[in-house]
Amino acid sequence: xxxxxxxxxxxxxxxxxxxxxxxxxxxxxxxxxxxxxxxxxxxxxxxxxxxxxxxxxxxxxxxxxxxxxxxxxxxxxxxxxxxxxxxxxxxxxxxxxxxxxxxxxxxxxxxxxxxxxxxxxxxxxxxxxxxxxxxxxxxxxxxxxxxxxxxxxxxxxxxxxxxxxxxxxxxxxxxxxxxxxxxxxxxxxxxxxxxxxxxxxxxxxxxxxxxxxxxxxxxxxxxxxxxxxxxxxxxxxxxxxxxxxxxxxxxxxxxxxxxxxxxxxxxxxxxxxxxxxxxxxxxxxxxxxxxxxxxxxxxxxxxxxxxxxxxxxxxxxxxxxxxxxx
Amino acid sequence: xxxxxxxxxxxxxxxxxxxxxxxxxxxxxxxxxxxxxxxxxxxxxxxxxxxxxxxxxxxxxxxxxxxxxxxxxxxxxxxxxxxxxxxxxxxxxxxxxxxxxxxxxxxxxxxxxxxxxxxxxxxxxxxxxxxxxxxxxxxxxxxxxxxxxxxxxxxxxxxxxxxxxxxxxxxxxxxxxxxxxxxxxxxxxxxxxxxxxxxxxxxxxxxxxxxxxxxxxxxxxxxxxxxxxxxxxxxxxxxxxxxxxxxxxxxxxxxxxxxxxxxxxxxxxxxxx
Numbered sequence: 001x002x003x004x005x006x007x008x009x010x011x012x013x014x015x016x017x018x019x020x021x022x023x024x025x026x027x028x029x030x031x032x033x034x035x036x037x038x039x040x041x042x043x044x045x046x047x048x049x050x051x052x053x054x055x056x057x058x059x060x061x062x063x064x065x066x067x068x069x070x071x072x073x074x075x076x077x078x079x080x081x082x083x084x085x086x087x088x089x090x091x092x093x094x095x096x097x098x099x100x101x102x103x104x105x106x107x108x109x110x111x112x113x114x115x116x117x118x119x120x121x122x123x124x125x126x127x128x129x130x131x132x133x134x135x136x137x138x139x140x141x142x143x144x145x146x147x148x149x150x151x152x153x154x155x156x157x158x159x160x161x162x163x164x165x166x167x168x169x170x171x172x173x174x175x176x177x178x179x180x181x182x183x184x185x186x187x188x189x190x191x192x193x194x195x196x197x198x199x200x201x202x203x204x205x206x207x208x209x210x211x212x213x214x215x216x217x218x219x220x221x222x223x224x225x226x227x228x229x230x231x232x233x234x235x236x237x238x239x240x241x242x243x244x245x246x247x248x249x250x251x252x253x254x255x256x257x258x259x260x261x262x263x264x265x266x267x268x269x270x271x272x273x274x275x276x277x278x279x280x281x282x283x284x285x286x287x288x289x290x291x292x293x294x295x296x297x298x299x300x301x302x303x304x305x306x307x308x309x310x311x312x313x314x315x316x317x318x319x320x321x322x323x324x325x326x
Numbered sequence: 327x328x329x330x331x332x333x334x335x336x337x338x339x340x341x342x343x344x345x346x347x348x349x350x351x352x353x354x355x356x357x358x359x360x361x362x363x364x365x366x367x368x369x370x371x372x373x374x375x376x377x378x379x380x381x382x383x384x385x386x387x388x389x390x391x392x393x394x395x396x397x398x399x400x401x402x403x404x405x406x407x408x409x410x411x412x413x414x415x416x417x418x419x420x421x422x423x424x425x426x427x428x429x430x431x432x433x434x435x436x437x438x439x440x441x442x443x444x445x446x447x448x449x450x451x452x453x454x455x456x457x458x459x460x461x462x463x464x465x466x467x468x469x470x471x472x473x474x475x476x477x478x479x480x481x482x483x484x485x486x487x488x489x490x491x492x493x494x495x496x497x498x499x500x501x502x503x504x505x506x507x508x509x510x511x512x513x514x515x516x517x518x519x520x521x522x523x524x525x526x527x528x529x530x531x532x533x534x535x536x537x538x539x540x541x542x543x544x545x546x547x548x549x550x551x552x553x554x555x556x557x558x559x560x561x562x563x564x565x566x567x568x569x570x571x572x573x574x575x576x577x578x579x580x581x582x583x584x585x586x587x588x589x590x591x592x593x594x595x596x597x598x599x
Contacts, residue, residue, distance in 0.1 A: 051440045074342045076442035078335075087433040091365045103357040104443050106350070132368050148437065155335040186335055 002065060004029040004156055004187040005050060009059035011211075012045050019045040021211035022059065027189060027204075032182050034202030034219075035191040036300075042211040043191035044083070047160045050189065051081045063156050080149030083160025083191075087145060090134040094125050094144050097133060098151055105152045119147040123177065139170030146177065157181065159190045163197060175200055196294055199228065207304060215304050226303035227253040227266025227295055231276065234262045234289035244287075247279045254303050266295055266303050343442075351444030358438075358451025362425065363458060376421065376463050380414040381470050387534060388474060395535055400475040407471045408488075408560035409533030412553060414463055415492045416528060419499045420520040422456045423507035427516050430508075430598060449595055453500055460496050464489055484563040491563065491576060495556055498580035501587035508594035533557045552579045 005027035012020040020042045027033040035043045048054040050061055052072040061068045066075040088097045095116045102112025120129040123143040128136060133144065142162060149157060162178065163171040178201055182188060192198050198205045199219045207215040207222070215222060222228075231252065235244045238261055245263055248256045251272050252265030273292045280287055295303075346354075366373050387410060392402030429435045429448070438448045468476075468485070478485060507516050530544070531553035537545050548554050556579075559572035 048436075053436055053439055071344070073345050073442055076440060077342050079440065081437065081440040083436075084433070087437060089361065089365075089429075089434055090432065091368050092361065093368070096361075096364060100357060100361050101437075101441065104354050104438070104441055104447075152441075153335050184335065 003027055005033070005061075005063055005189055007046065007050065007059065007061040010046065010049055010056045010061060011058045012042075012049065012054065012056050018211055020049075020056070023208070023211065023213055025189075025206060025213070027187060029187050030185045031204065032178075032188040032190060032202045034198035034205040035189065035208055036193070036195065036198045036205050037191075037208035038193060041208045043208055044160055045211075046208070047081075047083065047158050047189065047191055051079055051158050052076055053081075077152070078155040080152070080154030080157045081160070082142075082146045082149040082162060083158065084164060088133055088141070088148055091132060093130050093132055094120055094136070094147075095129040097144065097148055101148055101151045107151075115151060119150060123147045137170075138166055139173060142166065142170070142174060143177065146174075150181075154186065156187045156189070159188060161191055161193065164193065171197075195228065195300055199223070207300070222300075224268050225253075226300050227268055229267050229270060229272070229292055230264055230295045231267045231272060232262060232264045232289065232291045232293070233276065233280070233287050236286045236288040240283075240285045243283050243285055244280070247276065247283065247285075250279075251275060262289070267292070346442070346444040348444075351447055354443045354447040355450040355454060358447055359455035359458070362452055362455035376414075376418055376459050377466060380410065380463055380467055383414070384410050384467060384470060384474070391534075403471065403474055403476050404479075404565055405536070405561075406534055407467065407476050408564055409531070409557045411464055411467050411488075411492065412557045412560055413528040413533050414467060415460055415496045416499060416524055416553065417520065418456065418460055418463055419496050419503045420516065420524070421459065422452055422500050423503040423516045423519075424513045425452055425456075426504060426595075427507040427511050428513045430511050431513065445596070449504070449592070453497070453504075456500065457493055457497065460493055461489060464492055479565045480563060487563045487573070488560055491556070491559060491573060495576060495580045498583040498587075501584055501591045504591040505587055505594050508591065508598045511598065527551065528553050531557060552576070555579065 003026045005025060007023055007025040010020050010023040011018075023042065023046055025033070025035075025046075035046060037043050045054065049056050050063060050068060052068050052075050055069055062071075063075045064078045066072075066078070068075050088094075089100075092100070095113070098116035098119055099112045102115050103109070107115060117126070117129065120126045123146065125140060125144060125147070128140060133141060136144065146159075146162070159178065163174050166174065175197070178188070178190070182201070188201075190198070190201060202219065205217065205219055205222055206213045215225070217225070219228075231248060233244050233248060235241060241258070241261060241263070245256055245258060248263050248265050252267050254266050256263050256265035270292060273290075276290070280290075384407070387406055388399045388403050392399035392406070396402035396405060426449070429438075429452075435448060439445075503516075506519055510516060510519065531548055531551045533553055537548050537554075540548065555572050556576045558567070559569070559576045561567055562569035562572055
């Protein structure tokens with residue numbers, strides 16, 4: 001079966017800024033694909049191109065087999081877009097927002113209203129459906145946003161940072177909704193800044209940085225490569241620093257980092273924790289601080305981009321600068 | 327019912343249209359105008375903007391300045407109502423710009439543009455809705471004016487001509503506003519533009535006062551101001567005085583503005599959104 005979403009060598013510039021430097025993606029039907037990266041990595045630009053909002057400077061992309069530039073109108077009939085930048089009208093009620101979209105995609109007045117009510121109920125917004133959206137909480141707004149992108153029953157759904165700015169409870173609710181959607185067979189492309197979110201929802205992840213895909217794989221593949229967890233140990237006595245560093249280095253995926261008396265390193269599995277405790281105990285080291293937590297995106301990037309191409313470029317630039325000064 | 331049961335995608339590959347039919351485009355434009363007009367229901371401030379504000383202007387000008395300028399409020403009303411209608415039409419075009427830049431800023435346009443709808447529908451929908459608001463404000467000012475003692479000195483054709491000429495002129499100015507709103511892309515800056523450009527433009531005309539007491543250099547400025555020409559045309563159509571010359575000149579201005587700014591506005595709109 002052919003892939004639902006395909007991107008080949010997408011590039012895009014905004015003036016001097018290179019937003020995309022050649023992005024390739026392939027998403028099989030009925031799966032969830034996570035696009036993980038920091039602000040400005042090119043996630044939103046990629047989604048905007050795939051959702052027909054922006055034309056690439058070069059490269060090609062298709063959704064459901066339809067080219068997003070040449071066959072944009074057909075592409076638009078099978079996609080749904082929800083995101084930080086695709087929002088609803090705050091002055092209208094939740095129901096009116098859904099009705100408008102229903103009418104725009106060709107539903108009759110009655111169908112649009114019925115479908116609107118149905119979606120409100122499914123997203124637990126039925127009580128708020130007749131209230132203006134500006135009175136909604138952040139979580140309610142995102143749910144309405146998602147409902148709005150489902151009015152026309154899309155085959156392919158783009159979720160651009162669906163939980164950015166939400167509190168943990170709303171985020172969990174949103175995740176539950178997305179999981180339910182996945183079960184219906186919709187193909188989902190999700191962008192996020194949170195490793196945990198991609199891990200929770202996606203079956204494959206592409207890590208993007210500076211407009212490039214720098215790593216792809218299943219969440220497990222990525223985690224075993226970069227470490228999903230970060231181990232941090234702070235010995236009570238500074239003279240134990242070396243011993244502790246050696247113990248951590250034995251168990252970690254990458255050389256430990258030492259900041260003052262705190263030693264941190266990426267690790268793959270939570271089983272590492274009891275092992276560390278045992279080894280520290282054997283060595284007679286008392287730890288004042290010992291934690292295992294989910295790695296932040298920064299830490300993933302540090303692990304992934306040990307010698308990334310643009311660091312080399314930066315060095316080259318510095319050399320040129322020094323050369324020209326001399 | 328859960329999200330899952332109602333989101334299931336439907337297979338409809340076989341009959342996907344390659345493009346929007348013009349009829350669908352018109353239908354989508356009307357849906358989007360409905361969206362703009364139904365906003366009034368929820369945002370009473372907007373209603374105040376284009377209903378209460380002009381009436382307040384009318385009352386203040388008539389009763390505060392009227393006696394001093396023309397001897398009696400009623401005499402002044404006969405002179406100033408056409409000018410106030412023009413001024414209000416001009417300021418109402420700002421709504422289009424404020425609305426468009428709000429939609430851009432909040433991302434509502436992205437949602438619309440990812441839908442299989444005619445590319446012109448979001449812009450056209452906004453403009454159609456604002457033309458409805460324009461017609462409403464003209465009717466309201468004429469109604470309130472009649473209550474205060476304004477009498478149409480011409481005939482029904484003159485009244486229809488007033489509506490027609492104002493809508494054509496407002497549409498022409500809208501293109502300028504659309505262009506500016508696409509360039510500034512912020513509702514607040516749009517308001518500032520209104521204050522800095524439209525405000526002096528209406529006051530440097532004969533919309534509110536006769537020109538003879540102004541210094542002669544200013545009279546030259548006022549004479550070529552299209553607001554003066556349009557005010558004269560509406561006076562001719564509603565009260566008395568020459569009709570043909572100011573009407574043709576107004577239409578020429580409208581045509582000129584449209585010819586220059588409509589293509590620029592549409593291009594900026596396509597690029598921004």
